[in-house]
Amino acid sequence: MREHELTLAQLQDSFTETYPRYTPNEATVEANRCLYCFDAPCIQACPTGIDVPTFIRQIANGNLLGAATTILESNLIGHSCGRVCPVDELCVGACVLGAEHRPIAIGRLQRYATDHVFETGARVFEPAPDSGKRVAIVGAGPAGLSAAGELAKRGVRATVFERQELPGGLSTYGIVVMREPTRVALEEVEFIQSLGVEVVTGVEVGVDVSPQELIEGYDAVLLAAGTGPVPRLNVPGEELEGVIDALPFIAATKLADKDGVERLREIPVGDEVIVVGAGNTAVDAATVAKRLGAERVTMLYRRSRAEMTAYDFEVAFVRNEGVDIRLLTQPVEILGDEHGRVTGVRCVRMRLGEPDASGRRRPEPVPGSELVLPADQVIKAIGQEKFTALFAAFGIESIGGYVKVDEELRTSHPKVFAAGDCVRLTGHALTVTAAEDGKNAARAIARQLGVEELRRDPSATRGRYMHGTTNDFRSVHG
Amino acid sequence: MADLTTNFAGVRSPNPFWLASAPPTNSAYQINKAFEYGWGGAVWKTIGDPVLNVCNRYGAFEYGGKRLVAINNVELISDRPIEVNLKEIREVKRLWPDRAVIVSAMVSSNEQAWKTVVQQIEDTGADAIELNYGCPHGMSERGMGAAVGQVPEYCEMITAWVTSAASIPVIVKLTPNVTNIIPPAHAALNAGADGISLINTINSIAGVDLDSFEIRPNVGGKGSHGGYAGPAVRPIALHLLSQITSDPTYQARPVPISGMGGVETWRDAAEFMLLGATSIQVCTAVMHYGFRIVHELTTGLSNWLDEKGARQAEEVVGASVERISVFGDFDLSFRTVATIDESKCIQCNLCYVACDEGAHQCIDLTADGLRIDPDTYEGGTTLQPVVREDDCVGCDLCSLVCPVDGCITMVERPPKIPPVTWNELVRTRPEVTTDWDAMVAYREEVGIEIH
Numbered sequence: 001m002r003e004h005e006l007t008l009a010q011l012q013d014s015f016t017e018t019y020p021r022y023t024p025n026e027a028t029v030e031a032n033r034c035l036y037c038f039d040a041p042c043i044q045a046c047p048t049g050i051d052v053p054t055f056i057r058q059i060a061n062g063n064l065l066g067a068a069t070t071i072l073e074s075n076l077i078g079h080s081c082g083r084v085c086p087v088d089e090l091c092v093g094a095c096v097l098g099a100e101h102r103p104i105a106i107g108r109l110q111r112y113a114t115d116h117v118f119e120t121g122a123r124v125f126e127p128a129p130d131s132g133k134r135v136a137i138v139g140a141g142p143a144g145l146s147a148a149g150e151l152a153k154r155g156v157r158a159t160v161f162e163r164q165e166l167p168g169g170l171s172t173y174g175i176v177v178m179r180e181p182t183r184v185a186l187e188e189v190e191f192i193q194s195l196g197v198e199v200v201t202g203v204e205v206g207v208d209v210s211p212q213e214l215i216e217g218y219d220a221v222l223l224a225a226g227t228g229p230v231p232r233l234n235v236p237g238e239e240l241e242g243v244i245d246a247l248p249f250i251a252a253t254k255l256a257d258k259d260g261v262e263r264l265r266e267i268p269v270g271d272e273v274i275v276v277g278a279g280n281t282a283v284d285a286a287t288v289a290k291r292l293g294a295e296r297v298t299m300l301y302r303r304s305r306a307e308m309t310a311y312d313f314e315v316a317f318v319r320n321e322g323v324d325i326r327l328l329t330q331p332v333e334i335l336g337d338e339h340g341r342v343t344g345v346r347c348v349r350m351r352l353g354e355p356d357a358s359g360r361r362r363p364e365p366v367p368g369s370e371l372v373l374p375a376d377q378v379i380k381a382i383g384q385e386k387f388t389a390l391f392a393a394f395g396i397e398s399i400g401g402y403v404k405v406d407e408e409l410r411t412s413h414p415k416v417f418a419a420g421d422c423v424r425l426t427g428h429a430l431t432v433t434a435a436e437d438g439k440n441a442a443r444a445i446a447r448q449l450g451v452e453e454l455r456r457d458p459s460a461t462r463g464r465y466m467h468g469t470t471n472d473f474r475s476v477h478g
Numbered sequence: 479m480a481d482l483t484t485n486f487a488g489v490r491s492p493n494p495f496w497l498a499s500a501p502p503t504n505s506a507y508q509i510n511k512a513f514e515y516g517w518g519g520a521v522w523k524t525i526g527d528p529v530l531n532v533c534n535r536y537g538a539f540e541y542g543g544k545r546l547v548a549i550n551n552v553e554l555i556s557d558r559p560i561e562v563n564l565k566e567i568r569e570v571k572r573l574w575p576d577r578a579v580i581v582s583a584m585v586s587s588n589e590q591a592w593k594t595v596v597q598q599i600e601d602t603g604a605d606a607i608e609l610n611y612g613c614p615h616g617m618s619e620r621g622m623g624a625a626v627g628q629v630p631e632y633c634e635m636i637t638a639w640v641t642s643a644a645s646i647p648v649i650v651k652l653t654p655n656v657t658n659i660i661p662p663a664h665a666a667l668n669a670g671a672d673g674i675s676l677i678n679t680i681n682s683i684a685g686v687d688l689d690s691f692e693i694r695p696n697v698g699g700k701g702s703h704g705g706y707a708g709p710a711v712r713p714i715a716l717h718l719l720s721q722i723t724s725d726p727t728y729q730a731r732p733v734p735i736s737g738m739g740g741v742e743t744w745r746d747a748a749e750f751m752l753l754g755a756t757s758i759q760v761c762t763a764v765m766h767y768g769f770r771i772v773h774e775l776t777t778g779l780s781n782w783l784d785e786k787g788a789r790q791a792e793e794v795v796g797a798s799v800e801r802i803s804v805f806g807d808f809d810l811s812f813r814t815v816a817t818i819d820e821s822k823c824i825q826c827n828l829c830y831v832a833c834d835e836g837a838h839q840c841i842d843l844t845a846d847g848l849r850i851d852p853d854t855y856e857g858g859t860t861l862q863p864v865v866r867e868d869d870c871v872g873c874d875l876c877s878l879v880c881p882v883d884g885c886i887t888m889v890e891r892p893p894k895i896p897p898v899t900w901n902e903l904v905r906t907r908p909e910v911t912t913d914w915d916a917m918v919a920y921r922e923e924v925g926i927e928i929h
Contacts, residue, residue, distance in 0.1 A: 028543035035881050038831035039843070039852050039861055060542065096824040100882070 006293045012261045014291035015177045015253060017083075019108060027112045031060035034104050037096055042106060045094035047436045048075035052091055056109055065122050067113035072124050076149040077142045077435035079118055079188045080171045082110030083180045084431050086311050118187045127196050128155035133449045136161065136218040138205045138390075141169020142431045143420025144224035145192045146438025147445075152195035153454060154446045159218075160197060163204035169226055171431065173251040176284045178291075182257040211394040215415055220445045223394065223403060223411070223418040224438065227384035227429075233276060237334030242270065242342035246277070246285035246381035253288050264292065270377025271295040274345050275323075276331055277381035279309045285379045286323045297323045298373065302330040302350050302363045309428075328352075328363065332370070334378055344374045387422065399425060408444040409437065417441045480783035481790045482776060484518060484578075486734045486757045487647040487672040489605045491518035491578035493776050494791055495747070498738050498759035499523050499582035499608060499651075502769070504556060506566035510573065515769040516776060519578025520570075521675075521759060524555035524610045525563045526584040526595065526622070537684025537694035539710060546766050548708035548740070550684035552695055554616045555584055560598070567602040578757075579603075580649065584610040584622050592636060593643045606646050609637060611662070612653035612678020614705050627653035627678070630665040637669035647672035649736060652718075654711075655681050659718045660725055667731060674722065675736035675759065677715045679705025708740050708762035715739020716753055723754030724802040742771075744778030751791065752798035806901035811893035814872040816840075816865045822885040823862065829876035829886060830863045839929075840869040841876060869929045895924040 006014070022030065034056040042052040051070050058067035071078040087093070087107040095103035117124060133156045137144045140162035148158035166172050171185035193199055203209060205225075214221045230245045232238060249267070256263035269292040275282050278301035290297045299318070301308060304327050308315065319325065326347075333346040349369035352361035386401030396411040396418070397404040402425045403418040405411055411418050419437035421429045446453065482493040496519035497503045497512055504523045512520060531554055539548040556563055571579045581599045585591040599607050611633055613623030626632045633650070641648050650666035652659060654677040666674055681703045684694040693701020719737050722728050737755025741747050742763035750758055763771055779791065788794050818829070830852075833841040842849045845859040852861065865876075877886035900911070909916040921928070 025543060032542035032544075035826045035828060037825075038827040041825070041860070044858075096826045099824050 008261055008265075011264045011292075015257060015261065015264060017181055018178045021115060022108060022112045027059055027109060028062075030105055031056045031109055033097070034060070035096065041094040041096065042091040042104075045090045046074070047090070047430070047432045048078075048081075048439065050074040050078065050091075050110075052106055055113060056104065056106070059109055059113055064113050064116040065124070068117040068122075069124050071110055071113060075432065075435050075439070076146050076192060077171075077188060077431060077438075078110060079114040079184060079191070080142065080175070080180055081432045081435060082107050082114055083184065084171075084175050086313070086428075086430065088313055089311060090432070118184075118191065123194075124191075125153060125195060128153055130157065131155035131449070131451050133157070133219045133451060134159070134217075135220045135222060135445055135449075136214040137222045137224055138214070139169060139224040139226055139420070139422075140164075140167035140189065140199050140201070141224060141226050141420060141434065142171060143226075143434035143438040143441075144169070144222065145189060145197075146435040147222050147224060147419060147442040148197040148199075148438075149192045149195050150439050150442030151446065152192075152197050154442070154451050156219075156442075156446055156449065156451055158197050158222075160199045161203050161205050161209065161214075162199060162201045163207075165202055167199045167201055173254055174247060174281070174284075175254075175431075176250060176288060177253055177257045178287070182254045186258070206390045206393050211390075215394070215413070219415075219449050221394075221416045222438075222441055222445065223391070223396075223416060223422060224420040224434075224441075225387050225390060226421045228387055229385055230281075230380045230382060231385045233331065233334075233380055233382065235331055235333050237336055237342075240334055240336040240342045240378075241340050242268075242336075242376055243334055243378045243380065244268075246275070246281050246379050247384075249379055250281070250284055250288055253292070267292060268377070269294050270342075270375065272375045273297045273377045273379060274331075274373060274375040275299045275379045275381055276345075277301065277383070278303075278325065278327075279381065279383065280311075280314060281384075282379075282381035283310045283314045283318045285381050286318050287321050289377070289379065290321045290323055294377070297321075298375075299323060299325045300329045300331055300345070300347065300373075301325065301327050303360065304328055304352060307360045326373075330363065330365065331378075335372065342375055342378055344372050345378060346370060346372050391422075408447075409441040410444065410448075417445055480780045480788055482518075482780060482783075484757050484791065486578070486736065487606070487649075489519070489578045489580065489647055490576070491757070492516075492576055493518035493772075494751070494755075494757045494779075495519070495772055495775050496521055496578055496580070496736065496757055496759045497764060498761040499580075499610065500761040500765070501553065502761060502764045504558070506570050509570050509579075512764075512769045512772075513570075513574045513577050516772045517577070517769065519580060519605075519757070521580040521582050521608050522556075522563065522567055522604075524582040524584045524613070525560050525599075526555050526610075527586060527620070529554040529557050529616070531557050532697045534695040534697060537696075537704065539684055539706075539708070541710075546708060546762070548682075548706055548710035549762050549765065550682050550695065550704040550706050551679070552615050552697065552702060552704040555582075555610070555613065564598055564602050567599075567604055571603040571605070578605050580606040580608050582608040582610050582651070584613065584617060587621055587626065587632065587636060589639045592639045596640055596643045600644065600646055604646065606649055606672070607640065607644055608649040608651050608675060609640060610651055610678070611636075612651050612655075612705075614653065614655055614679055614681050615703055624653045624655050624678070627651075627662055628656055630661040633662045634665035634669045637666050637671055641670035641672075649673040649675050651678055652676040653678045654714060654718055654739075659721050660727075663722050663725070664727055667728065667733065671733060673734045673736060675738065676722070677711070677718050677739040679707045680711055680714065682706035708766075709742050709746075710740065712740030712746060712749075716749060719750060719755060720753045720799070720802045723796060723799045742766075744775050744782065747775060747779055748782055748794070751795050753802075754796040754799050756792065756795055806904070807899050809897050809899060810903075811895045811897045813891045813893050814874070814888040815867045815870040815891050816872070816874070816876050816886055817867075817889050818863060818865055818876075819885050819887070820862060822882050824882055824885075825860050825862060826881060827861060827863055828879045828881065830861075832875050832879045837873050837875045838869070838871045840866050840871065842866060871928075895926060 055067040055070035091106045135158045137160040140160045151158045167189045168185035252267045273289040273294040275286045328350040335344040349366040350363040353364045356362040419441040420434040484494040499521040535553040537550040541547045611627030617623035618625040650671040734756040736757040737750035738759035747758040843861040880886040910920040
């Protein structure tokens with residue numbers, strides 16, 4: 001038991017969205033700073049090609065439904081993306097005002113627009129006539145929901161199978177509350193459902209329903225299963241009490257956000273917490289541990305800062321939280337007491353050798369450099385396992401644990417497509433790239449099923465960056 | 479530090495900044511406070527016949543999230559009893575002998591009423607009288623304010639009553655709600671006005687509420703025209719000022735002009751002075767930010783005068799008037815072209831779209847130096863706008879929309895044709911100005927190409 005238990009108010013503060021919503025005037029002033037560039041680079045920088053200058057102009061003009069429509073037309077997961085996108089790496093990073101001024105806060109403006117329609121319940125899209133086609137989607141995360149919604153817009157009825165109790169995938173279970181409250185993820189699911197999508201939860205494909213049933217029972221199947229639990233560290237002591245997986249740890253805070261802040265108190269957290277790993281999930285787990293009241297939180301990473309996959313802003317954020325990052329340090333054994341509880345982690349210092357297969361310099365142990373770090377909780381965040389057994393059950397090929405797909409996101413099975421983190425062999429596994437995958441997969445499936453492509457409003461923004469987004473400009477303009 | 483002292487028809491003030499007759503000059507409390515902040519003068523809120531005011535009185539014109547780009551009001555003249563005002567005016571003038579204390583007045587259009595109010599004002603020791611011929615609402619329906627200012631004969635008659643009775647300077651405040659400001663200005667001069675002030679507020683409706691459909695300002699579900707003021711009216715005020723100061727009759731018998739209409743900063747004030755204003759009146763900016771803005775007004779103006787080598791503010795008064803001309807006398811051979819400084823360009827391409835769709839199609843987008851069509855180009859290169867100088871008509875739109883300081887400039891180029899004005903063409907080649915074939919032939923003759 002720690003000396004100073006956090007009050008409920010403190011916990012509430014710690015697990016509230018970091019940035020408050022803009023007031024109407026804040027949004028108007030920020031929106032009016034936008035230059036409304038012609039051929040704007042922010043559009044190109046958005047993986048889903050949102051027409052950013054148009055939606056910002058709509059906010060400036062007080063047309064929030066129009067703004068949200070512009071966003072959601074390109075990205076049905078825009079309600080989440082406005083919050084979780086690494087905007088400095090994407091649209092905001094491309095903003096021409098960044099050269100001499102402060103770039104436009106595109107993410108916050110996006111959120112302002114989508115919050116408005118999600119709160120008022122305004123209808124954004126009219127349901128399309130039923131084409132009679134049916135698609136099964138495995139996984140109700142951003143990729144699956146994006147695809148389901150895009151199919152619905154084309155009159156293709158999708159049924160989404162989700163093994164968890166709640167839909168939303170990482171938006172619901174994995175993105176820390178400070179960036180995306182659970183409510184937002186669930187609102188997004190309801191919005192997708194309102195388009196005519198059926199979401200079935202608590203049903204695991206491969207266990208409760210067989211891949212064969214889906215392949216035979218539907219016109220096409222989309223695998224959007226994401227990735228699985230954190231793999232084993234494969235060091236002695238891993239079974240000790242107090243050694244946990246980062247994902248359920250974070251998920252518990254997401255559920256508490258839904259069920260009541262007092263539930264945060266039920267989440268076990270140590271005083272001396274060691275997080276193994278240095279990716280986005282590790283950063284999130286460290287932040288959550290600190291905010292739940294851990295005295296000291298230390299992240300261990302066996303390589304150097306240059307190889308860390310977490311973004312600069314995340315590293316700055318977690319350091320600001322008071323988390324220590326120990327680089328070039330690898331755990332070799334988890335130590336416990338006579339009751340089987342964690343007491344520390346034996347580590348070895350590393351140094352970087354020659355590049356390995358991934359092109360990164362291979363870390364090598366420094367002989368005689370062992371040290372013991374005290375810990376009463378160890379959180380594992382060294383990546384995620386792949387659902388290779390599921391892929392095998394579908395009889396589709398995979399590469400390095402990821403589903404092998406062609407340019408149209410088609411797997412080696414003609415009726416099975418795949419999208420999202422389960423195909424993310426390279427690059428960052430972002431919500432927004434999953435959303436774009438889902439959109440592209442829906443388009444490819446619709447094409448395969450002979451369903452007519454959506455037509456683009458000819459008055460909408462033209463130009464090279466708009467090619468290949470939801471509504472293909474060239475389909476109208478030759 | 480330049481000398482800002484102002485002599486306006488004998489009315490002296492330590493600087494040219496006067497509070498305009500309006501809500502900020504409603505009481506001794508306010509004017510004493512303003513003078514403590516350093517205002518050079520104040521025109522007391524109009525005194526005159528009894529009135530009753532309404533709620534709401536003001537409506538804002540907002541633009542791009544900026545509040546109060548202009549204000550509309552349906553407030554009337556002072557609703558405090560005239561005796562209270564006269565007593566306070568006397569007190570203020572006694573406390574502040576070095577400041578300009580001017581009293582705005584508006585009474586029914588009969589000679590005795592005006593002579594009475596003139597006597598009452600003179601008895602306070604005030605420095606001058608300003609005749610409110612501009613108030614566009616409430617009073618005008620009662621035959622006062624703009625109802626006078628819009629009829630030069632009334633303007634002249636009442637001004638003559640006042641100038642014949644007054645021993646202190648008389649300033650006539652003109653309404654902008656006329657098609658030509660010159661006749662009422664002449665009327666004021668003919669009647670012996672010692673000074674002119676302009677502009678009063680402009681007829682306007684601030685807006686319509688899109689939820690309730692109410693007019694702004696909303697008075698119990700109804701609305702009406704009100705007086706429009708604030709930064710958005712400044713270009714109109716500058717124009718009307720320039721009309722008077724460039725008028726030959728005025729120039730033959732000039733009187734000082736007190737300029738106003740959207741002055742918020744020293745820069746605005748300097749523009750009014752360059753077009754011939756001796757003193758500057760301010761209202762909306764004070765209603766928005768308070769009296770403290772006078773510090774920036776005086777220090778900014780003084781620094782600018784120093785920079786221009788002027789020792790006294792009056793040295794710049796009217797310095798731009800000689801540049802006021804008419805279209806027919808413009809040199810048609812004068813030529814400028816747009817140039818883009820690519821080292822400063824941030825490739826927002828607003829200049830491209832403005833020129834291509836809103837003007838004269840003289841800017842190309844280029845990728846790696848080659849002209850491309852942005853509707854079909856699919857490369858990843860950042861597109862750079864480039865001016866086709868031979869086609870550039872020198873309209874200036876691109877530089878006006880460019881968000882980067884000093885990126886697009888209009889550069890003068892040698893004329894392609896001999897100097898000529900439209901009026902000269904009318905005199906020497908009248909057929910060119912009336913017949914398209916003759917115009918086309920003339921263009922070929924002198925080498926004017928319009929793409």
